[in-house]
Amino acid sequence: MAFGVIIIGDEILSGRRTDKHLPKIIELLKARGLALAWAEYVGDDPDKITATLARTFASGDIVFSTGGIGATPDDHTRQCAAKALGVPLELHPEAAVLIGERIREMQAAAGIPVDLDSPENQHRLNMGVFPCGASIIPNSYNKIPGFSVGDHHFVPGFPVMAWPMIEWILDTRYAHLHHQVPHEERSMFVFGLMESTLTPLMEKIETEFPSVRVFSLPSVGDPERGGVFARRHIDLGVKGEPEAVAAAFIKLREGAHLLGGDIVEPVAAPSDNK
Numbered sequence: 001m002a003f004g005v006i007i008i009g010d011e012i013l014s015g016r017r018t019d020k021h022l023p024k025i026i027e028l029l030k031a032r033g034l035a036l037a038w039a040e041y042v043g044d045d046p047d048k049i050t051a052t053l054a055r056t057f058a059s060g061d062i063v064f065s066t067g068g069i070g071a072t073p074d075d076h077t078r079q080c081a082a083k084a085l086g087v088p089l090e091l092h093p094e095a096a097v098l099i100g101e102r103i104r105e106m107q108a109a110a111g112i113p114v115d116l117d118s119p120e121n122q123h124r125l126n127m128g129v130f131p132c133g134a135s136i137i138p139n140s141y142n143k144i145p146g147f148s149v150g151d152h153h154f155v156p157g158f159p160v161m162a163w164p165m166i167e168w169i170l171d172t173r174y175a176h177l178h179h180q181v182p183h184e185e186r187s188m189f190v191f192g193l194m195e196s197t198l199t200p201l202m203e204k205i206e207t208e209f210p211s212v213r214v215f216s217l218p219s220v221g222d223p224e225r226g227g228v229f230a231r232r233h234i235d236l237g238v239k240g241e242p243e244a245v246a247a248a249f250i251k252l253r254e255g256a257h258l259l260g261g262d263i264v265e266p267v268a269a270p271s272d273n274k
Contacts (some may be wrong), residue, residue, distance in 0.1 A: 001062050001151070001177065002037035003029060006052060008067035008077055009157055010044045020159050021066050025166060032170055033179030037061070044068065046076045053084035057152060062174065064166055067157030069146060071126035077154060078147075082131035085149065094136050095128025095145050102143040137165050148173075186249040187215070187237025188265030189228055190256050198236065201255040205238065209248040212240040228264050 005025050011017040019041070026036050038061075042052050049068070056063050068077030082089045103121050107114045115121065130136075130147040137146035137153060139161050146155040146165050153169050155162040170178075190198070195216055202214040217235040236256060238248045256263055 001060070003034060004038045004040070004056065004059075004061045004063045005036060006040050006042060006056065006063060006065040008042050008044065008049060008065060010074070012041055012067075013043050021162065024159065024163055025064060028163070028167055028170060032177075033181065033183065034170075034174075034177060035183075044074050044076060046080055049076055049080040050083045053081055053152070057084055057150070060151070062151045063153065064169075065152065065154045066162050069127070069154050069156055071123060078130055081149060081152070081154065085131055087132040089129050090132050091125060092128050092130050092134060092136060092145075092147070095130065095147075096125055098136070098139075098143045098145055099125055099128050105143075137169060140164050182242050183240065184242040184245045185237060185239040186245055186265075187235050188253060188256070188263050190234045190236045191231055191262040191264070193234065193256065193259055193261040195234060197259055198234065198256065198261075201252065201259065202236075204255070205248050205252050208251065209238075209240075209244045211244045212238045212248045214238050214248075214252065 005022065007019055007021050009017070012019045022039055029036055040052060042048050053065075065077060065081075068075045068080075079089065100116055103116060103124060104114050127144050131149055134147040134149050137148055137155060139145050139156075141158075141161045141164070144156075144161075146153065146162075148154070148169070153166070155165045195218055198216060202216060205214050206212065215235075215237055219229070219233050219235065221230050221232045223230045236252065238245050238252055240248075253263060253265070
């Protein structure tokens with residue numbers, strides 16, 4: 001099953017906030033022997049959110065969606081999920097209890113008498129209105145839950161809430177998938193060759209080792225990092241089943257050397273996209 005992520009919010013697309021979810025979700029998956037297959041960014045446009053969710057619901061993928069599940073006018077994710085599924089929205093009974101507990105805690109701390117029937121508190125219950133048939137995702141930060149529908153999991157945009165919720169989903173719903181596929185990655189820096197020169201070699205390696213994927217990450221050089229990183233190079237490597245990776249990497253290194261490449265290895269993959 002492929003893992004995907006949808007990151008929702010105009011603030012990400014406008015640059016008012018920098019997305020932190022994508023690298024964190026990659027990290028959480030990697031720690032469990034899993035990998036992210038795709039990611040999409042969507043603004044606070046109900047039509048676009050609905051169309052995206054309709055497509056991903058049909059994909060069969062495991063999807064994490066961050067943002068837009070609150071109860072303010074710019075939060076549309078709950079409504080769009082229901083529309084994409086063709087089901088009504090309803091107040092989830094467990095969510096209502098948890099939201100009520102949170103209201104009591106907040107008002108007790110402020111010394112305010114608790115009135116769950118006040119317009120403000122009734123509005124807060126909208127945060128527990130989910131597509132019919134949804135289950136809740138517990139929120140250890142403030143009790144306001146997210147929700148799951150099938151293999152789609154909807155969490156808030158706040159990292160302090162979202163990340164523990166995603167971990168909980170991974171460790172309760174998908175523990176059986178952890179570390180199921182052995183995976184290894186090896187790479188080297190190749191200087192003095194163009195990608196076009198290396199392409200036939202890369203194709204040959206993938207043909208000879210079907211369980212391996214070859215990757216090529218060219219860099220124009222980064223003088224600020226210094227050393228080998230300062231020179232124009234290609235980060236060339238293979239990833240996949242460990243035994244096949246070991247054999248394929250030997251062939252890849254030998255091939256790059258025969259083509260006249262200057263090779264430096266082993267190296268970690270660069271942390272930028274230069």
